[in-house]
Amino acid sequence: MEYFNLNDGNKIPKLGFGAMIKGDEETESAVAEAISAGYRLIDTAAIYQNERAVGRGIKQSGIPRDQIFVTTKLWLQDTGYDATKREFEGSLERLGLDYVDLYLIHKPWGNTFDSWEAMQDLQKEGKIKSLGVSNFYPDQLMDLMVHHEVTPVIDQIENNPLFQQNYSVKFLNDNNVQPEAWLPFAHAKSGVLDNQTITQIAEEHNKQPGQVVLLWLLQRNVLPLVKSVHRQRMIDNLNVFDFELSDKEMNQIKSLDTHTSQFYDHRDPAAVKRISEWKANF
């Protein structure tokens, strides 16, 4: 596995396994299977309500803890200094771990400033190795950066050929904050993997459309998180480090941008209101 260097001196695998999977048994076996297939970065979140199953999958894999990079995320009802400390301890207990490699503020809403203070303190205690955010736009990220001691190492944002967020990706790369992509295949049902431009590029390289999308992300210095519950797809999705896309091919994919989220728009007030009502039940 190749690694990206983070701005705090830590390293992160260049491609990760997204564990947003429903069902405890399915999550546990998919995580163990993904690690056995070669993944060393596992991404979960308190709101996925599967941290216990993720922790069991990690143990079941038999791979030593220090060789696996574990990310989890703070949900938005739990922002604020005390709530963040309490919720972080809950995540740690559910995962069955004594530290996480990366802890992210899941959404740029709520009392994120006090959450960040709590996270800085948890990092000093050695319970979190690296601190990051998710779904922050450049202005929100800069606001957090200028008011705090620790700069986020990562911003995990939606990124796929239909929603490329090139302005955010450039801002993150310019500011040494690693961009990480969720929804790389835009749910695999929006046509990304059937798109004629992508299938044609895949054919020319004797590769699969999904592999082309993952490499397109990597060549823009974006770390892909990809989920599959199928072993062969897990293996195929890792097999992207042996070919290269030309500038022409990168530009062909660039032209597919619709500038529209394929999930929900984090700047839409109705979405902010709706999602702010979601609660995790453990």
Ligand SMILES: NC(=O)c1ccc[n+]([C@@H]2O[C@H](COP(=O)([O-])OP(=O)(O)OC[C@H]3O[C@@H](n4cnc5c(N)ncnc54)[C@H](OP(=O)(O)O)[C@@H]3O)[C@@H](O)[C@H]2O)c1
């Ligand atoms: N920070 C956030 O706000 C946020 C939001 C959403 C997601 N995430 C993270 O990002 C991860 C990835 O997002 P996602 O899983 O929703 O989206 P995605 O990667 O765009 O799509 C995943 C879908 O693609 C299918 N798939 C995987 N490999 C394939 C292949 N080689 N060929 C064809 N289909 C394939 C999977 O189905 P099968 O399982 O049936 O193979 C799965 O249903 C999540 O698991 C989660 O960790 C973060």
